Amino acid sequence: MATLLIMLKRFSLLLLLTLTSLQSYAQVDLKNEQKIQPKQLKQLKQQSSEQNRQEKKLTVGITLQPYYSYVKAVVGDQVNVLPLVDEGFNPHNYQPQANDLRRLNLMDVIVVNAIGHDDFALKVIKAADRNNLIIIKANKDVPLLPAMGQSVGNGVVNPHTFVGVATTIQKVYSIANEMSKIDPDNAKLYRANARAYALKFRKMKHKAMMNLSDINTAGMKVATTHNAYGYILQEFGVQVSAVIEPAHGVEPSASQLQETIEKIKESGIDVLFYELNMPNRYVDTIEKETGIKLYRFSHMTHGAYRADKVEVEMRQNLNMLVEAMKFTAAQKGGV
């Protein structure tokens, strides 16, 4: 009995030293150590090993909502996925906050867009100055399009690869490959998850293409308010003739708006894609002045972090695109 009591005492002390989150619980047990039942000990031990298991989990950070969907799809529950920024932020004007740095310090890995749109995250990463943080650049193998807009400088790329289907698939494979190197025990799972996720998007795209197989949309001309849809439109052979924002996230001035209206009238632009989640009141003026047909797209970076976000919003965008292409074909008598 005496040996058992010594063992109990030792175990309680050990708990006190090692389990910070269970500290108060262990102290109570130390005071009442004689009363500890073997059942309680077993329970504590289980809690301890569960906590250790959780502590061993990698924490992978993300910067923009679509990356939450991608990483969740690849890793499932094998790692913690931690957004750098609280949900509800607008990535077109976000400035880093102290909390972001605190969260960055909890991350082992962070997945970044790194071609624009998450520059705020790159600033936080720089400020953190952590040489043990692994950075996955999701776009590293994606062929990039140049940015469009009257005031866009040379060499600037279109950062919205998360609005394209093929680009999404490529990024998910890149994330799975990098995660497989970081966590080789789960490499097989990550690659299988990536393949299953990619298949969903290939099917989605195939379905949209099949819907368009009987119509002729050659010569379809579109304008977009925001330069976010170049990748998805390119996959369907649709050229963007004009981007209304003079630069990324910048509203056009009155004179720039007038120029756009003239351009739409002169060049016979068929439809205008505008943004679901961004303020663009000037769209009504364009509609009124030109009679152009409007379609809404999702930029996929607004609202809550959800695992199914990209899937849901990609499907909506594809449906919208099919509708717009059918409308254009009907206008041109190509049905």
Ligand SMILES: [Zn+2]
């Ligand atoms: Zn954007």
